[in-house]
Amino acid sequence: MTRDTSKxxxxxxKISDLTVSYRADERWLDAVRDFSLTIRAGETYGLxxxxxxxxxxxxxxxxxxxARNASVRQGSIALNGLDLLALRxxxxxxxxxxxxxxxxxxxxxxxxxxxxxxxxxxxxLAPSLDAREKQSRVIELLRMVRLADPARVANSYPHQxxxxxxxxVLIALALSGEPSLLLLDEPTTNLDVTTEAAILDxxxxxxxxxxxxxxxxxxxxxxxxxxxxxxxxxxxxxxxEDASVAALFASPLHPYxxxxxxxxxxxxxxxxxxxxxxxxxxxxPLDALPTGCVFxxxxxxxxxxxxxxxxxxxSLDDARRVRCHRWRELKPNVPxxxxxxxxxxVNDETPVTALVLNVSNLQKxxxxxxxxxxxxxxxxxxxxxxxxxxxxxxxxxxxLGIxxxxxxxxTTLARxxxxxxERDDGQLTLLDIPLAPRVxxxxxxxxxxxxxxxxxxxxxxxxxxxxxxxxxxxxxxxxSCTRAEADARVPQLLASVRLDPAYAARTPPQLxxxxxxxxxxxxxxxxxxxxxxxxxxxxxxxxxxxxxxLNLLNELQAQSQSAALFISHDLxxxxxxxxxxAVMYLGRVMELGRTSDIFNPPHHPYTEALLASVPTIxxxxxxxxxxxxxxLPSPVDVPTGCPFxxxxxxxxxxxxxxxxxPWRVDANGHAIYCHIPLDxxxxxxxxxxxxxxxxxxxxx
Amino acid sequence: MKRxxxxxADTAVSRLPSAVRTLRILFAGPAxxxxxxxxxxxxxxxxxGSFVTPYGDTQQISSEAREPPSAKHLFxxxxxxxxxxxxxxxxxxxxxxxxxxxxxxxxxxxTLIGLFSAYRGGWLDEILFRFFDSILALPSLLIALLLLGxxxxxxxxxxxxxxxxxxxxxxxxxxxxxLATKPKAFIESARTRGESLAYILFRxxxxxxxxxLAVEAALRFSYAIFLVASLGFLGVGVQPPSPDxxxxxxxxxxxxxxxxxxxxxxxxxxxxxVIGVNLMADGIKRVLSDER
Numbered sequence: 001m002t003r004d005t006s007k008x009x010x011x012x013x014k015i016s017d018l019t020v021s022y023r024a025d026e027r028w029l030d031a032v033r034d035f036s037l038t039i040r041a042g043e044t045y046g047l048x049x050x051x052x053x054x055x056x057x058x059x060x061x062x063x064x065x066x067a068r069n070a071s072v073r074q075g076s077i078a079l080n081g082l083d084l085l086a087l088r089x090x091x092x093x094x095x096x097x098x099x100x101x102x103x104x105x106x107x108x109x110x111x112x113x114x115x116x117x118x119x120x121x122x123x124x125l126a127p128s129l130d131a132r133e134k135q136s137r138v139i140e141l142l143r144m145v146r147l148a149d150p151a152r153v154a155n156s157y158p159h160q161x162x163x164x165x166x167x168x169v170l171i172a173l174a175l176s177g178e179p180s181l182l183l184l185d186e187p188t189t190n191l192d193v194t195t196e197a198a199i200l201d202x203x204x205x206x207x208x209x210x211x212x213x214x215x216x217x218x219x220x221x222x223x224x225x226x227x228x229x230x231x232x233x234x235x236x237x238x239x240x241e242d243a244s245v246a247a248l249f250a251s252p253l254h255p256y257x258x259x260x261x262x263x264x265x266x267x268x269x270x271x272x273x274x275x276x277x278x279x280x281x282x283x284x285p286l287d288a289l290p291t292g293c294v295f296x297x298x299x300x301x302x303x304x305x306x307x308x309x310x311x312x313x314x315s316l317d318d319a320r321r322v323r324c325h326r327w328r329e330l331k332p333n334v335p336x337x338x339x340x341x342x343x344x345x346v347n348d349e350t351p352v353t354a355l356v357l358n359v360s361n362l363q364k365x366x367x368x369x370x371x372x373x374x375x376x377x378x379x380x381x382x383x384x385x386x387x388x389x390x391x392x393x394x395x396x397x398x399x400l401g402i403x404x405x406x407x408x409x410x411t412t413l414a415r416x417x418x419x420x421x422e423r424d425d426g427q428l429t430l431l432d433i434p435l436a437p438r439v440x441x442x443x444x445x446x447x448x449x450x451x452x453x454x455x456x457x458x459x460x461x462x463x464x465x466x467x468x469x470x471x472x473x474x475x476x477x478x479x480s481c482t483r484a485e486a487d488a489r490v491p492q493l494l495a496s497v498r499l500d501p502a503y504a505a506r507t508p509p510q511l512x513x514x515x516x517x518x519x520x521x522x523x524x525x526x527x528x529x530x531x532x533x534x535x536x537x538x539x540x541x542x543x544x545x546x547x548x549x550l551n552l553l554n555e556l557q558a559q560s561q562s563a564a565l566f567i568s569h570d571l572x573x574x575x576x577x578x579x580x581x582a583v584m585y586l587g588r589v590m591e592l593g594r595t596s597d598i599f600n601p602p603h604h605p606y607t608e609a610l611l612a613s614v615p616t617i618x619x620x621x622x623x624x625x626x627x628x629x630x631x632l633p634s635p636v637d638v639p640t641g642c643p644f645x646x647x648x649x650x651x652x653x654x655x656x657x658x659x660x661x662p663w664r665v666d667a668n669g670h671a672i673y674c675h676i677p678l679d680x681x682x683x684x685x686x687x688x689x690x691x692x693x694x695x696x697x698x699x700x
Numbered sequence: 701m702k703r704x705x706x707x708x709a710d711t712a713v714s715r716l717p718s719a720v721r722t723l724r725i726l727f728a729g730p731a732x733x734x735x736x737x738x739x740x741x742x743x744x745x746x747x748x749g750s751f752v753t754p755y756g757d758t759q760q761i762s763s764e765a766r767e768p769p770s771a772k773h774l775f776x777x778x779x780x781x782x783x784x785x786x787x788x789x790x791x792x793x794x795x796x797x798x799x800x801x802x803x804x805x806x807x808x809x810x811t812l813i814g815l816f817s818a819y820r821g822g823w824l825d826e827i828l829f830r831f832f833d834s835i836l837a838l839p840s841l842l843i844a845l846l847l848l849g850x851x852x853x854x855x856x857x858x859x860x861x862x863x864x865x866x867x868x869x870x871x872x873x874x875x876x877x878x879l880a881t882k883p884k885a886f887i888e889s890a891r892t893r894g895e896s897l898a899y900i901l902f903r904x905x906x907x908x909x910x911x912x913l914a915v916e917a918a919l920r921f922s923y924a925i926f927l928v929a930s931l932g933f934l935g936v937g938v939q940p941p942s943p944d945x946x947x948x949x950x951x952x953x954x955x956x957x958x959x960x961x962x963x964x965x966x967x968x969x970x971x972x973x974v975i976g977v978n979l980m981a982d983g984i985k986r987v988l989s990d991e992r
Binding site: 418419420439440442444447450451452454455456459460461462463464465473474477478520523527 | 884888889890891893895904907
């Protein structure tokens with residue numbers, strides 16, 4: 001499956017013993033230490049690590065983009081034999097033009113908002129070309145990155161294009177000079193999964209055609225597994241493991257790599273089977289690096305020796321490298337056997353059915369571009385239909401997962417339920433009490449039963465209040481505790497989310513992202529609500545932290561028997577926590593069913609595409625390849641008939657365009673909003689999977 | 701629940717850095733150290749000035765009129781034989797108390813209005829701030845002249861003018877911070893807990909406003925000094941024979957060639973205090989950014 005290029009081709013990039021440091025308070029902090037790596041022509045090298053691991057510093061050092069307070073204190077970076085660190089700026093400029101290009105993460109800020117795309121791409125072409133040659137070359141480049149209408153794109157401003165399109169433009173920009181090395185800095189991180197999958201396909205094909213070497217930086221193991229030949233794992237500035245993709249994902253040697261792989265929830269993995277494995281603790285700050293192995297403080301296999309002596313990077317016979325004292329002893333412990341299969345927190349008894357939340361025909365639309373003048377004239381403006389007739393219920397102890405891409409209306413739905421956004425229409429009842437549209441109109445009793453955990457932990461906690469006060473408030477306002485009672489319960493709340501009672505005196509800026517989210521969770525659980533809403537509660541966190549938060553949620557929910565609504569764009573995360581899943585697209589639910597039903601055919605064609613797009617770390621598993629055409633339609637002009645018909649791979653014809661699909665419900669209550677009957681969907685989707693299995697077997 | 705559920709004052713104090721640390725940072729840079737010293741000295745003069753002045757501020761010694769600075773009269777005397785040094789020092793009391801009280805009231809009122817209106821939003825906020833915008837569109841001196849022309853010059857009317865001119869400015873500054881804070885999840889979380897309006901405004905939002913507000917208050921103070929002096933100079937502010945700095949400049953403007961000291965010492969005092977307050981404001985900004 002992977003091309004073995006390491007033996008034949010010459011090195012394009014050779015980094016030797018690189019140490020990059022930042023100057024802070026009169027001393028050097030080494031952000032990257034003793035880093036060596038060789039990338040050969042045609043090779044796509046993944047560089048994986050959590051935030052704070054030094055990935056970005058490394059990219060900046062290779063590009064010679066380091067800030068003034070940073071410096072390469074040791075080692076060398078050679079590109080095609082050329083020592084980059086010794087070059088003058090004008091020589092470096094030539095290297096940037098001819099050999100070395102960067103695809104940055106944030107595509108909107110990387111493009112100049114006041115210039116059209118065409119001139120921006122033309123700017124990177126050789127100055128010797130005349131205007132017409134440039135023009136045609138620009139179109140050619142834009143076509144190469146599979147932009148549907150290159151001439152229109154060239155004539156557009158960046159804000160007129162979608163995130164996926166601007167990312168394609170950046171790839172075109174990077175490839176305009178036929179570089180021998182491409183640095184890709186998290187190019188798909190801000191994109192939706194279906195868009196991401198299409199971009200990864202594109203990159204893969206382009207690399208293969210051109211035999212370009214690439215360094216692909218990502219925090220996502222799944223993405224790296226999709227696109228790379230080899231992977232280097234970075235932790236706290238050190239290379240801890242380096243191997244081919246197949247070898248690394250099949251048998252990771254370093255405990256950190258093992259931990260990372262185990263932290264990622266797989267599609268279909270469920271909380272009732274086993275909790276996720278997580279890595280305790282957090283990445284050490286640069287000014288307090290451990291003296292021995294950098295990973296020792298978080299390592300389950302650490303001994304006194306590993307705490308004291310720094311391990312060397314050992315080269316193994318099959319071009320693998322690992323920095324661990326004990327990898328030989330740990331080797332037999334392949335990741336899956338580490339997973340405790342029995343000790344599950346949740347027992348599989350069917351919960352007593354008691355309705356907690358009933359949502360019926362919920363509607364919310366927003367006015368677009370409504371000016372004061374329009375209001376005065378009473379003119380009807382265009383409506384953005386964020387949530388369009390959503391109906392579902394949640395039982396006690398049950399978790400309903402809502403999955404959907406950006407623009408699907410999932411966040412608006414949550415906000416309407418909690419009352420932060422006023423709904424236009426539809427009924428909501430919580431424990432048979434009708435819910436008023438606005439949170440201010442609801443009684444204390446209702447508020448007590450319905451709490452929310454917000455997406456961004458940095459904004460969820462008031463930076464000026466102590467953790468103690470943050471946790472005390474819900475007890476005082478909702479649980480009718482006196483100040484003294486509330487103060488007495490704060491340590492218990494902190495303990496329930498595994499934080500030391502001393503945290504009560506701290507303020508949020510002194511906490512890490514994971515710790516902040518723990519406090520936010522403790523606050524939401526403080527009033528013993530019957531229903532909790534989680535809006536992308538783990539999206540901003542690193543995978544190892546995410547795993548521990550997911551386990552924590554699972555545990556707290558099992559104890560309190562509260563119901564939950566868990567919203568995420570990540571299908572695997574939703575699948576892990578949820579009993580029932582709703583898939584949303586353009587403000588509508590497309591599919592609703594028990595989690596196991598959602599992951600097995602028949603799927604709604606949209607769900608099918610989502611499942612096929614999720615980057616998975618199971619490199620061996622063959623996958624069907626379904627890619628959605630184009631971008632999400634604007635929610636202002638929702639397509640007629642079935643809203644998904646414009647991109648549907650199983651598009652039938654006029655009936656999809658003109659007629660709203662029926663709800664097709666099977667005996668389990670698994671409901672699909674589609675014109676295709678369930679049996680037909682099931683048959684087609686099973687065949688597809690078999691087809692993929694067979695073709696992949698042939699290719700091996 | 702029976703106890704007072706929130707106290708704005710204790711938020712403000714607990715979040716602001718301790719006095720010792722504040723002073724240390726204020727005195728760390730030469731500019732803010734200078735500014736702070738100037739402000740402190742003038743404040744002391746304003747309070748205790750009448751104990752150190754060698755002469756009364758309105759005492760006329762006709763035999764010693766128009767004398768240049770000397771050991772006897774440090775800043776010389778004016779054409780009526782009044783000691784300029786004594787008048788400048790006693791003048792500090794008038795100008796600093798008027799500007800201080802005026803800007804304090806303006807800041808307090810502006811903060812209340814800004815907090816409430818921006819949080820509530822809607823048409824009330826819209827109308828109120830369109831009105832404030834129209835006040836801000838006029839030069840503050842023009843508004844002051846209009847108002848004083850209506851109510852007549854006196855200390856109280858100068859105070860009123862400062863408040864009316866500066867409330868919209870402070871309210872607008874506060875509003876911008878509130879608008880940035882309001883959509884944050886911690887405010888939404890407070891709403892889902894059913895917190896009272898007062899708790900949300902003073903406990904959740906006010907702390908975010910304080911850093912900006914502290915700097916704004918210092919700036920308002922320095923502009924208020926300027927305004928009081930300008931009004932005195934134009935003859936519509938503090939009335940003679942009070943030793944107001946602006947008034948002293950006005951009275952001695954025509955005799956600049958004859959008794960330049962009587963003109964330039966009050967001018968120097970105005971500049972010094974305004975520069976001092978501004979430098980201190982920069983220092984405060986640094987203290988608060990250091991804190992974050």
